[in-house]
Amino acid sequence: MISLSEGLSIQQGPTYHLKGKVIEKKNGxxxxxxxxxxxxxxxxxxxxxxxxxxxxLLSGNYKLTISAVGKKTITKEINIKEDKSLSFTLENDVVQLSEVTVRSTTDVTHLNSASMGVNRLSIQSIKQMPALMGEVDVMNSIVTLPGISSVGEGAGGINVRGGSVGQNLVLFDGAPIYYTSHLFGFFSVFNQDVTDNVTLYKGSMPARYGGRVSSVxxxxxxxxxxxxxxxxxxxGLISSRLTWVTPVISNKLGLMVSTRTTYSDWLLKSASNPQLKSSSASFLDLNAKVDYQLNDRSKLTFSTYYGRDQFAFDADTSYMYGNFASTLNYHVELNGGMNFTGLATISDNFSSVLGDYSNQQFELNINNRNTSVKMFLGAELGQHYVEVGGEANIYELRPGNLKPTSEKSIVNEIKIENDLGREFGLFTEATFKFDKIKFITGLRYSAYQKMGSYTSYSYDNSETKSVNSIIDTTYYGRSEKVIDYSGLEPRISLSYNIDSQQSFKLGYQxxxxxxxxxxxxVAIAPTDIYKLSNEHIEPQIGDQWSIGYFRNFRADMYESSAELYYRKTQNTIDYKDGAQLLLNNVLETELVNGAGIAYGAEFSLIKTAGKLTGRLSYTYSRAFIQVDGEFDEEVINEGKLYPAYYDKPHDFTTILSYKLSSQLSLNMNFTYSTGRPVSIPISKYEVGAIAIGEFSNRNQYRIPDFHRMDVSFNYVPQNSKRKFESSWTFGIYNLYGRKNPFSVFFRDQNGAPPQAYRLAILGIPFPSITYNFKF
Known part of the structure; x- marks a missing residue:
């Protein structure tokens, strides 16, 4: 006989499938x-x-405890002697003036899951963080987590455990998103009213995900x-948003349409940079989703997203970039604890640059498309879970098309050859639970083919790749295979529960x-391009090892964790000095191949209950690259390790929320990090009338350290109308007006040594106010 709960027990016997659904009492x-x-x-x-x-579950009696963020916890006693399907209803918890509880789903897996380096955030927990620029933000919330950083204000994208921005796979309802931010990184593309939850995998990446070496x-x-x-x-003062959700057929068919836009030019007028003061910027988001419940076991979902940014520096150059993504998802619960999911996605990222100079009127367009199909089957096997599946991706990259836009323009048309490829993956993963030990083992096999149409250049092996060293040209026709790569991608993570309050974990992927x-x-820009692996550019291969200790205190009021990681990446790409990357038909002549090394330690302390809640986190992280090629042009820093541009050893973040009353809360965010590496001119000399600067070794100096404090007040007025909810958010971004440098540049001083200057994107306190509503 095995005791399962207070006063209840079961006999060993056959297992049955329990399926349940948890809904809100107020709205279903x-x-x-x-x-x-x-x-x-x-x-x-x-x-x-x-x-x-x-x-x-084995047959017998069970006591289930059902809980969720901001809901009253309930317990239910059930008897399992056949397959069952149940529904559980939770109601909002009454706010007590003496205490407020804030939890994300992280606390569920914090101790009991075998996964490492996984953070799960619901939109409710994200809303507990300070609202920056008047809105809570998905990507800015992720940056506050240990092991996550960005290169600075005004930079889109994030760096995860010493990885570059391009090594992250960002998915929205399963479709890849390449531009993840609006307005120079101050807003993410994910509307808070449309987002439900976010999962970050930085250590234990499920086998169903592939294609990136850093995170998902x-x-x-x-x-x-x-x-x-x-x-x-x-x-709000900067942006406004509106989402409409409605049942089309009750409990059968639902529809959502959402839009968000900004009127942010006045923000740029507040910038300390004169060029930004004379600039303009705006963004737009559109979301739509349809859920169709085919029956009580199957569901069909279609979602689509379109977003774009437009901005102009002065009056002669304007930029536009954005994303389009659509997803069709079919999920069905089968008999015997099995489930099947089929997913089809199409994703585009696009950008254009319009120039209007005296005799140079032009348009530059860049566009990339990713079409994919993924299917996987999962099965509950007692306390274990097994998943198998496969996926196929088709890539069509258009890395640049430059054309004149007027007859008087002296710009010549340039069209870079399209970049085509296919990627396939087969995967299996199993989760096993044995008393105190749990582990997840996964295996993914990925295969990639570079496809034509394609022009391949062969180079003289006795010198570095350049236009002058081309010795032969080979043309591949449409759909003709150029080269292929493949390999296994094993993953394993293990958890040992020392007791109910602490666990120890190991992982490799x-x-x-x-x-x-x-x-x-250093920042995501509309002129960035993507390149598929070919005969000159090999795939990046990342191996990561991690170890962690997790402990909760005082009835789970405090959660603490410490994780160590080490990652080595093969075939890391860097660039020759003075590399010309845009509109280059022989791009491989500007690239160098190296090895990446990243390691670090992450510490976190979370307080989940009481008037004061929040998180303290500290990360020590290093990221290095080593490039030691055969020729002088392919050697950086004498072949020794040098810091990557996103190497920021120290990162400290504090997020606190204090419940002043049932209606008013105060939120604060403070962050400090080491300044990122830069290369600077250390001397200059003249050849005739030409001055030539001599630079330091790659990334051997650093810009000043970064720190900033943001505060916000949330006010929820009492309302007698139960169907109407509203709140006010008052915030100050950069409370003490820190001029955080984004970059450092140098100017000649009439024969004197060059003088260094810092470029700060926003060096003043920036207030915001937003009125939120729901009815």
Whole structure:
């Protein structure tokens, strides 16, 4: 006989399938990330994006505990002697003036899961963080997590555990998103009213994901199956948003349409940079989603997203860039604890530059498309879970088309050859649970083919690759295979529960990346291009080892963690000095091949209950590259290790929220990090009338350290109308007006040594106010 809960027990016997759904009492919406536990909390499940969980249980009596963020916890006693399908309803917790509890689904997996380096955030937990520029933000919230950083203000994209921006796979409802930010990185492309939950994998990447060596960020949109029509939105000084969710057929068909836009030119007028003061910028987001519940076991979902930015520096150059992504998802629960998911996506990222100079009127267009199909089958086998599946991706990259836009323009038309390729993956993963030991083992096999039409250049092996060393040209026709790469990608993670309050974890993963971001600027820009692996550019291969210790204190009021990691990346791309990357038909002549090394330690302390809640995190992280080629042009820093441009050894972040009353809360965010590396001129000499600068070794100096404090007040007025909810958010970004340098540049001083100057994007306190509503 095995005791499972207070006063209850079961006999060993056959297993049955329990399927459950957790919904909100107020509106019938599914609750994502709800925790269902039994066996005194030692075993559990978390609901998926549809509020559903499933598990195989031995026959007998169980006491289930169901809990979720901001909801009253309930317990249910059930008897399992056949397959069952149940529904659980949770109501909002009454706010007590003496205490408030803030939890994300991280606390469910913090101790009991075998996964390492995984953070799960619901939109409710993200909203507990300070609202920057008047809005809570998915990507800016992720940056506050340990092991995550950015190169500075005004830079889109994030760096995960010493990886570059291009080594992250960002998915929205399963479709890849390449431009993840608006307005120079101050806003992310994910509307808070559309987002439901976010999962960051930086250590234990599931086998179903591939194609990137650093991390996966999976963002899921809200479920549209609601019982009544509702409007959600906000009006602010910088941006406004409106979302409409409505049932088309009750409990069967739901629809969501959403838009968000900005009127941010006045923000640029507040910038300290004169060029930014004379600039203009705006962005737009459009989302739509349809959920169709075919029956009680299957569901069909279609979602689509379009977003773009437009900005201009002065009056002669304007930029536009953005994303389009659509997803069709079919999910069905089968008999015997099995489930099947089929996913088809199409994703575009696009950019254009318009120039209007005296005799140079031009348009430059860059566009990339990714079409994919993925299918996987999962099965509950008692306390174990097994998943198998496969996927196929087709890449069509258009890395540049330059054309004149007037007859008087002296610009010549240049069209860079399209870059075509195919990637396939087969994967399997199993989760095993044995008393105190749990582990996940996964294996992925990926195969990639570079396809024509394509022109291949052969180079003289006795000298570095350049236009002058081309000795032969080979042309491949449409759909003709040029070269292929393939390999296994094993992953394994293990957890040992020392007791109910502490656990120890180990992990290893290998990942392969066949598409590369080519950009020698530190921030994401509209002129960035992607390049597929070919006969000259080999796939990146990343191997990461990690170890961690996790402990909770005082009835889980405090959660602490410490993780160490080491990653080695083969075939890391860097650039020759003075590399010309844009509109280059022989791009491989500007690239050098190296090895990347990253290692670090991450520490986190979270307080989840009480008037004061929040998180303290510190990360020590190093990222180095070594390039030691055969020729002088292919050697950087004498072949020795040098810091990557995103190497920031120290990163400290504090996020605090204090509940002043049932209506008012104060939030604060403070962050400090080491300045990023730069190369600077150390001397100059003249050849005739030409001055030539001599630079330091690559990235041997650093810009000043970065630090900033943001505060916000949230006010929720009492409202007698139960169907109407509203709140006010008052915030100050960069409270003490720190002029954080984005870059350092030098100017000649009439024969004197060059003088260094710092470029700060926003060096003043910036206030914001937003009115949020839901009815």
């Amino acid at each position: 919406e599914p609750i994502v990330g709800a925790s269902i536990t039994w066996n005194n909390g030692t075993e559990g499940k978390v609901t998926d994006v549809n509020g559903v969980f499933s598990v195989q 960020i999976a963002v899921e949109s809200l479920n549209t199956l609601v019982d009544s029509m509702r409007f959600i939105g906000g009006i 290998r990942t392969r990346q066949y598409m590369h971001l080519i950009a020698n600027n």
